[in-house]
Amino acid sequence: xxxxxxxxxxxxxxxxxxxxxxxxxxxxxxxxxxxxxxxxxxxxxxxxxxxxxxxxxxxxxxxxxxxxxxxxxxxxxxxxxxxxxxxxxxxxxxxxxxxxxxxxxxxxxxxxxxxxxxxxxxxxxxxxxxxxxxxxxxxxxxxxxxxxxxxxxxxxxxxxxxxxxxxxxxxxxxxxxxxxxxxxxxxxxxxxxxxxxxxxxxxxxxxxxxxxxxxxxxxxxxxxxxxxxxxxxxxxxxxxxxxxxxxxxxxxxxxxxxxxxxxxxxxxxxxxxxxxxxxxxxxxxxxxxxxxxxxxxxxxxxxxxxxxxxxxxxxxxxxxxxxxxxxxxxxx
Amino acid sequence: xxxxxxxxxxxxxxxxxxxxxxxxxxxxxxxxxxxxxxxxxxxxxxxxxxxxxxxxxxxxxxxxxxxxxxxxxxxxxxxxxxxxxxxxxx
Numbered sequence: 001x002x003x004x005x006x007x008x009x010x011x012x013x014x015x016x017x018x019x020x021x022x023x024x025x026x027x028x029x030x031x032x033x034x035x036x037x038x039x040x041x042x043x044x045x046x047x048x049x050x051x052x053x054x055x056x057x058x059x060x061x062x063x064x065x066x067x068x069x070x071x072x073x074x075x076x077x078x079x080x081x082x083x084x085x086x087x088x089x090x091x092x093x094x095x096x097x098x099x100x101x102x103x104x105x106x107x108x109x110x111x112x113x114x115x116x117x118x119x120x121x122x123x124x125x126x127x128x129x130x131x132x133x134x135x136x137x138x139x140x141x142x143x144x145x146x147x148x149x150x151x152x153x154x155x156x157x158x159x160x161x162x163x164x165x166x167x168x169x170x171x172x173x174x175x176x177x178x179x180x181x182x183x184x185x186x187x188x189x190x191x192x193x194x195x196x197x198x199x200x201x202x203x204x205x206x207x208x209x210x211x212x213x214x215x216x217x218x219x220x221x222x223x224x225x226x227x228x229x230x231x232x233x234x235x236x237x238x239x240x241x242x243x244x245x246x247x248x249x250x251x252x253x254x255x256x257x258x259x260x261x262x263x264x265x266x267x268x269x270x271x272x273x274x275x276x277x278x279x280x281x282x283x284x285x286x287x288x289x290x291x292x293x294x295x296x297x298x299x300x301x302x303x304x305x306x307x308x309x310x311x312x313x314x315x316x317x318x319x320x321x322x323x324x325x326x327x328x329x330x331x332x
Numbered sequence: 333x334x335x336x337x338x339x340x341x342x343x344x345x346x347x348x349x350x351x352x353x354x355x356x357x358x359x360x361x362x363x364x365x366x367x368x369x370x371x372x373x374x375x376x377x378x379x380x381x382x383x384x385x386x387x388x389x390x391x392x393x394x395x396x397x398x399x400x401x402x403x404x405x406x407x408x409x410x411x412x413x414x415x416x417x418x419x420x421x422x
Binding site: 066067071072074075076078096102104105106108109110112113178188189190191192194198202205206209301 | 343348349378379381384385386387388389390391392396399400401402403404405406407409412415416419
């Protein structure tokens with residue numbers, strides 16, 4: 001088991017040293033002349049010949065981190081004051097939400113305890129946009145610069161949305177309505193840690209579990225991406241996905257297209273190759289937090305007003321920072 | 333016959349990992365029955381106000397033995413559940 005983990009990490013480092021690309025390397029020109037059915041096949045073969053180690057590493061790392069991050073810290077400190085609440089929401093969200101089904105329950109939990117609606121919203125926005133799996137893949141497939149920017153922007157946007165909503169009058173109403181006035185029940189949580197080998201095994205099993213959840217959709221997504229790369233003319237991308245309009249368009253289509261399957265990273269990479277600007281690429285990736293499925297689940301707990309507000313802030317954030325990053329990196 | 337309460341705390345509708353946890357607990361319970369321990373299994377919703385008032389914010393799936401959360405955020409194997417129950421009984 002340990003050997004497997006070391007092999008994965010070692011091989012990734014080795015591939016880095018040998019400097020070969022972990023992203024798909026096929027260019028649009030390569031697809032010309034291929035029959036329709038062969039396009040996805042060629043693309044998948046190309047992708048997996050480079051990308052398998054990157055995916056393997058991402059899933060192993062996500063499993064390990066999820067297993068060893070002290071989850072009970074959430075229980076222990078979330079009941080405390082607001083500042084710890086925001087800190088925890090930002091610090092823990094990336095590690096706890098590789099499995100999307102935990103997100104809404106945790107949102108509700110944070111809302112009901114002392115931390116209140118601000119940290120809850122921060123957590124909700126931070127979680128999908130900066131979870132460890134998508135950051136690792138953004139870094140490996142697109143660039144580590146963009147991954148870094150994505151983390152920073154996620155923190156800023158999530159924090160802003162949380163602070164703004166907690167200041168509004170109806171935000172406070174929701175908070176009052178849901179707050180429990182019990183004292184912090186931490187004494188009831190005493191996590192018994194199993195031996196290390198069992199933890200490692202369960203970490204790998206969890207990595208395998210998320211892989212099983214995500215990979216089928218990821219494959220379907222890659223097939224779709226292969227057609228986009230093959231058939232979308234470069235001048236369309238060049239016209240519509242650059243400049244200010246490019247950022248607007250990217251941020252608008254990024255949201256509804258979001259699926260928690262990491263496809264958006266590969267699709268973003270494909271469009272970037274076709275000439276999408278860096279600013280638009282960031283706006284595209286930041287479009288995720290306001291995805292519809294989560295918004296529906298959350299609206300059952302808080303009102304639509306709060307959901308719409310945080311979506312609006314997330315959208316404004318993705319446009320603003322897309323612009324800013326575009327200007328700063330000279331690729332608008 | 334000793335009695336032990338085990339609460340499986342998960343999301344509703346049940347997610348796969350919560351169901352897997354429940355199955356481990358059921359399997360452990362039938363083994364423990366032979367050792368004269370009666371395990372009573374309950375299901376709790378992780379985001380219901382009652383659960384949060386009792387235990388605070390938890391990462392599902394979680395497991396509480398005799399009203400103390402012993403495990404969260406992971407799926408235990410059958411023998412791990414047995415170990416947790418036995419440690420509580422002693």
